[in-house]
Amino acid sequence: DCEVTDCTRWAEVQETVNCHAQLAEVLGAPTDFKLLNPLRKHGGSQTFRVGYGRGGAFFNPLARRRGLPTQRMESALAKSKPAGMTPLPKSIHQVRQEIEGMVPQLIAEGTKVCLVIATDGSNYNKENLDWLMSEEERNQELVQALESLQGLPVSVVIRLCTDYEPLVDFYKSLDTMDWNLDVDVLDDHKAEAMEVQAHQPWLNYALLLHRMREMGHYHPLLDLLDERPLTPPEIRDFLRLLFGQQHFQEPYQNTETWAINLLQELLEIQESEQTQSCYWKNPLTNLKEPWINIEQLAYTLLDDNEEDEEYVGDGLAP
Structure with missing residues (x-):
């Protein structure tokens, strides 16, 4: 379950990171958590490594008892307060150097790094005389740091923990830039749910989806949720992502019969006892609901005559 409450920016950062x-x-x-500024009360710690145990705590009971890195980090954050600078470009360049050293291994394994930036502020580093720079110049410095990641096996998620409108507008603009880099800018769960609702009124944007996006689980359809309405074939592919590829096998056809068949299959899935036991709390209604509002989806599929956008799909369906 999730509950929406008022909190400080720092508390939001803590909750997200923990x-x-x-x-x-x-x-x-395997995840490295790097703080922008060292924690003076904890021996100057700035990096915490988590998830490097064999198999993880879910698969390995011994790892559950060894969960000390997580506990140390949670304890350190709980006893700390936000202070110091926000040297984002400097930190991004440091991470880039680490990734460059990992490139051969990443290519051999067919994997990539996800860089998640959880921030409540703008770029500021007094060591670089940033106090002499305008906000626009500091923002451009951050953009250039992100541009330096292009061409590397890396994707970027920027998790905003602020509602300061000028700052939100700047970071959101990064989501629309023409990058040779996967960049996703996310707000808090409820704010993001409101954006998704504007485009996909049939979807319960439950916390699980938000956490998947926060941790860098990249899928083109997830990236589109808060950008534009999904087309009917994209909706089918998204349902397969939610409920399993064994469902919704019928190839897309621009017919009412196809839409009705999809809705009927969805109704059967959501009415099953197993699915009903896994309803998720909707952050906008604060009620436990199924993933899909079938009535809203029926309206989208049967009554929406707007011209389809370019089809993205998931590469799975015929």
């Missing part, structure tokens, strides 16, 4: 540290530990997903 959640993903726990996920990394449970899943055995």
Whole structure:
């Protein structure tokens, strides 16, 4: 379950980071958490490594008892307060150097790094005399740092923990730039749900989807949720992503019969006892609901005559 409450920006950063540290530990997903400024009360620690145990805590009971990296990080964050600078470009360049050293291994394994930036502020580093620079110049410095990642096996997620409108507008503009780089800019869960609702009124944007995007699980359809309405074939592919590729096998046809068949199959899935036991809390209604509002989806598929956008798809369906 999730509950929406008022909190400080720092508390939001803490909650987000702690959640993903726990996920990394449970899943055995090697993750380095790098703080922009060292924690003076904790020996100057600036990096915490989580999820490097064999198999992760979900698969390995011994790893559950060894979850000390997560506990140390949570304890350090709980006893700390935001202070110091926000040297984002400097930190991005440091990460880039690490990734460059990993490129041969990443290529051999067919994998890539996901860089998640959780921030509540703008770029500022007094060591670089940033106090003499305008906000626009500091923003451009950050853009250039991100551009330096292009061509590397890396994707970027920027998790905003602020509602300061000028700052939000700047970071959101990064989402629309013509990058040779996967960049996704995310707001908090409820704000992101409102954006998704504007384009996909049939979808319950539950916390699980938001966490997947926060941790860098890249899928073109997930990236489109808050950008534009999905087309009917994209909706079918998204349903397969949610409920499994064994469902919704019928190839897309621009007919009412195809839409009705899809809705009927979806109704049967969501009415099954197993699916009903896994309803998710909707952040906009605060009620447990199924993934899909079938009535809204029927309206989208049967009554929406707007011209389709370019089809993205998932590469799975015929």
